Amino acid sequence: MARNPVTWLGSPTFPKAARVALNDTQLRQNLRKATGTIRGRRAAAVAEMDDWEQLRVAGEQVKDDVLARLDTLLVQLEESVTARGGTVHWARDAEEANRIVLDLCRAENATEVVKVKSMATAEIGLNEALEAGGVHAVETDLAELIVQLGDDRPSHILVPAIHRNRAEIREIFQRRMGVEVSDEPADLAEAARTYLREKFLTTKVAISGANFAVADSGSIVVLESEGNGRMCLTLPDTLITVMGIEKLVPTWQDLEVFLQLLPRSSTAERMNPYTSVWTGVTPGDGPQRFHLVLIDNGRTATLQDSVGRQALRCIRCSACLNVCPVYERTGGQSYGSVYPGPIGAILTPQLVGDMHDPQAASLPFASSLCGACFEVCPVRIDIPSVLTHLRAEVVEAKGRTAESVAMAAAAWVFGSASRYEKAQKAGALARFLARDGRITSLPWPGSKWTSSRDVPAPPAQSFRAWWKENRCQK
Amino acid sequence: MPEVAGTAAREEILRRIRDARVPAAAPVVRGYHREGPGGVELFAERVADYRAVVRVVTDVPEALSSLRGKDVVAPDDVPDEWLVDGVGWLREPLSIGELDRADGVLTGCAVAIADTGTIVLDGGVAQGRRALTLLPDYHVCVVRADQIAGSVPEALARLQPTRPLTFISGPSATSDIELNRVEGVHGPRVLEVLIVT
Numbered sequence: 001m002a003r004n005p006v007t008w009l010g011s012p013t014f015p016k017a018a019r020v021a022l023n024d025t026q027l028r029q030n031l032r033k034a035t036g037t038i039r040g041r042r043a044a045a046v047a048e049m050d051d052w053e054q055l056r057v058a059g060e061q062v063k064d065d066v067l068a069r070l071d072t073l074l075v076q077l078e079e080s081v082t083a084r085g086g087t088v089h090w091a092r093d094a095e096e097a098n099r100i101v102l103d104l105c106r107a108e109n110a111t112e113v114v115k116v117k118s119m120a121t122a123e124i125g126l127n128e129a130l131e132a133g134g135v136h137a138v139e140t141d142l143a144e145l146i147v148q149l150g151d152d153r154p155s156h157i158l159v160p161a162i163h164r165n166r167a168e169i170r171e172i173f174q175r176r177m178g179v180e181v182s183d184e185p186a187d188l189a190e191a192a193r194t195y196l197r198e199k200f201l202t203t204k205v206a207i208s209g210a211n212f213a214v215a216d217s218g219s220i221v222v223l224e225s226e227g228n229g230r231m232c233l234t235l236p237d238t239l240i241t242v243m244g245i246e247k248l249v250p251t252w253q254d255l256e257v258f259l260q261l262l263p264r265s266s267t268a269e270r271m272n273p274y275t276s277v278w279t280g281v282t283p284g285d286g287p288q289r290f291h292l293v294l295i296d297n298g299r300t301a302t303l304q305d306s307v308g309r310q311a312l313r314c315i316r317c318s319a320c321l322n323v324c325p326v327y328e329r330t331g332g333q334s335y336g337s338v339y340p341g342p343i344g345a346i347l348t349p350q351l352v353g354d355m356h357d358p359q360a361a362s363l364p365f366a367s368s369l370c371g372a373c374f375e376v377c378p379v380r381i382d383i384p385s386v387l388t389h390l391r392a393e394v395v396e397a398k399g400r401t402a403e404s405v406a407m408a409a410a411a412w413v414f415g416s417a418s419r420y421e422k423a424q425k426a427g428a429l430a431r432f433l434a435r436d437g438r439i440t441s442l443p444w445p446g447s448k449w450t451s452s453r454d455v456p457a458p459p460a461q462s463f464r465a466w467w468k469e470n471r472c473q474k
Numbered sequence: 475m476p477e478v479a480g481t482a483a484r485e486e487i488l489r490r491i492r493d494a495r496v497p498a499a500a501p502v503v504r505g506y507h508r509e510g511p512g513g514v515e516l517f518a519e520r521v522a523d524y525r526a527v528v529r530v531v532t533d534v535p536e537a538l539s540s541l542r543g544k545d546v547v548a549p550d551d552v553p554d555e556w557l558v559d560g561v562g563w564l565r566e567p568l569s570i571g572e573l574d575r576a577d578g579v580l581t582g583c584a585v586a587i588a589d590t591g592t593i594v595l596d597g598g599v600a601q602g603r604r605a606l607t608l609l610p611d612y613h614v615c616v617v618r619a620d621q622i623a624g625s626v627p628e629a630l631a632r633l634q635p636t637r638p639l640t641f642i643s644g645p646s647a648t649s650d651i652e653l654n655r656v657e658g659v660h661g662p663r664v665l666e667v668l669i670v671t
Contacts, residue, residue, distance in 0.1 A: 030652075034652065034653050037653050038653060051505070054503075054506040055506045057505065058502055058503065058504055058505070058506060061502040062502050064500075065499040065502060067499070068496045068497065068498050068499040069498075069499075070496070071488045071491040071492055074488070074491075075488070089480055090483040090484040090487055091483055092486055092487060096483060141650075142648045142650040142651070142659060159649070159653070161650060165652060166651055166652055169651055186656045188651055189648055189651070189658070189659050193658075193659055193660060196660065197574075197660075200660070201570050201571070201574060214635060217635035218636075219635045225648055225649070226648045226659035226661070227608065227646035227659060230604065230608050230640065230660075230661060231608065231660055234603075234604040234605055234608060234638075252630060253627075253630065253631070254502075256508075256626050256630045257506070259626050259630070259641075260626050267649060269643070270520065270523075270589070270590040270643070271587075271592050271626075271641065272643065273643050273644050273645070273646055273661070274640065274642060274646070274661065275640070275641035276604075276638075276639070277635065277639035277640075277641075278638050278639075279636045282597070282638045285597055285603035285605075286603070286604055286605075286638055294487070296490070300490035300493075303490075303491060303494040303496060304494045
């Protein structure tokens with residue numbers, strides 16, 4: 001099977017990437033400011049709702065029901081969309097999904113398409129696949145555009161360019177758009193408006209993701225702020241929507257739960273500026289050809305895991321990223337995946353589905369297990385529990401590792417008082433490796449530990465030695 | 475043979491889902507509020523929070539006498555008395571280019587939501603197709619007091635999901651640059667809501 005592009009090719013393991021990111025003071029400054037701001041706003045937006053907990057419970061239950069009845073609901077969705085003039089396609093993996101979309105673009109003779117920001121298309125590496133097939137995809141969300149023009153990678157689910165400040169964005173726009181612009185956010189937004197306007201008015205094919213799909217009516221729902229979504233969803237002749245098979249809600253009524261949970265959790269607004277809902281095609285209004293591509297790409301494998309499957313409840317609000325102390329310090333790119341932060345740490349390794357992959361297997365360890373992510377999750381995904389569950393899987397996949405050998409050795413040492421004292425004396429030698437009382441790099445097998453954390457230098461004298469000297473009666 | 479390949483993928487995905495044997499879920503407990511306090515006052519306050527222009531009026535033509543813009547789009551079925559003098563009204567059919575050059579658009583709405591300050595268009599009476607309220611830079615929306623639902627659940631219950639729906643909460647905005655809110659990226663930069671009592 002081909003590699004799943006949910007992780008970026010050649011990315012280092014999380015501890016290695018994090019070590020580099022931690023030294024980037026600009027990045028840490030940009031992130032601290034951004035996540036700090038959004039944390040405060042979210043808390044205020046949620047505090048306004050005295051039924052927030054009941055909404056969270058309902059959100060969890062609706063999504064669990066979706067996962068329990070996924071096969072029948074997907075077939076129902078397919079029937080409703082088809083009945084309204086849409087065409088439904090199924091894709092087992094990224095490669096299959098990309099081929100379907102490329103073929104649809106070619107059928108329309110499109111060499112350029114406009115795109116609404118979508119995690120699903122980022123996950124399958126659609127832009128790169130289209131480019132290889134001769135179709136250029138233009139990202140129209142401001143943050144995605146910043147990432148695309150900067151030849152950069154996204155670092156946040158909602159605000160992919162959160163790691164960039166206004167000066168950096170100005171530099172990217174001037175270089176790639178060939179315009180003079182100040183670093184005022186309003187001027188930068190205006191530059192993007194001018195840059196994209198012509199494309200919206202002339203491009204014949206658009207590609208979007210979906211926040212929700214309603215099984216009983218066949219309606220697809222996209223939430224956004226800028227209006228770039230509305231442009232893509234209504235002006236072109238052909239609309240291709242790519243969505244993960246778990247993005248369903250069973251009924252139109254169920255949407256009432258998520259239209260309340262998502263905006264407050266993600267942008268801390270009572271409601272996002274624009275939400276578009278469409279069902280198949282509407283004669284005389286909007287695209288007249290509609291294709292829905294349903295992608296599996298690791299989701300059915302995730303569904304098999306009774307603990308891990310709750311990650312599929314995720315509605316991609318990114319609240320967990322904004323409260324995570326690890327994310328705030330390392331940034332999203334350290335996770336080496338389109339899904340960063342706490343949700344990425346549990347979703348990415350499951351979608352990759354291979355705990356022998358060192359990079360994916362490092363992600364469940366990218367957490368302090370503080371639990372803040374669970375507290376803010378609008379669909380109550382117990383991220384800390386899934387993290388520890390996946391850590392166990394990683395250890396199991398490793399079999400006899402340096403870590404398990406070290407643990408066995410430790411058991412042998414702790415098993416005898418004299419062996420323990422000898423080991424302590426030997427351990428005191430480690431003081432020679434320490435600087436400022438910390439050891440940042442031990443020789444193997446200790447390097448397995450110090451690759452991700454420092455070790456305090458051992459004291460000059462062990463407690464047992466001190467006790468013998470000072471308290472022991474002859 | 476793409477059809478056959480597509481069928482194979484469909485069958486395999488459905489089979490994988492069944493193989494996962496996910497146990498049935500508990501019934502959904504809807505312990506949240508389904509109704510909101512509603513009302514003109516709350517709706518007006520919440521719309522204004524998005525930095526939209528909001529006016530409570532009794533006479534629509536009089537309120538529209540101050541309408542800005544020379545070329546203003548009006549859907550086919552707006553009430554005749556809304557088409558006040560002194561405005562160059564544009565009527566369908568209009569090309570994308572003509573819409574893009576228009577100064578503004580005047581519509582009604584299907585439903586409004588007091589809790590969130592949202593207006594919802596469904597392509598019904600006095601609303602036109604979706605492009606009309608998207609391309610001109612200035613959108614004036616007339617909301618009758620009886621169209622205001624209290625909460626999101628009340629609003630969804632009044633809407634027909636198979637119609638093309640657009641939920642609008644304030645003007646187009648982005649927060650992508652250092653989380654500073656900037657109004658007017660691609661959609662209308664100015665939203666004016668006239669609440670008719």
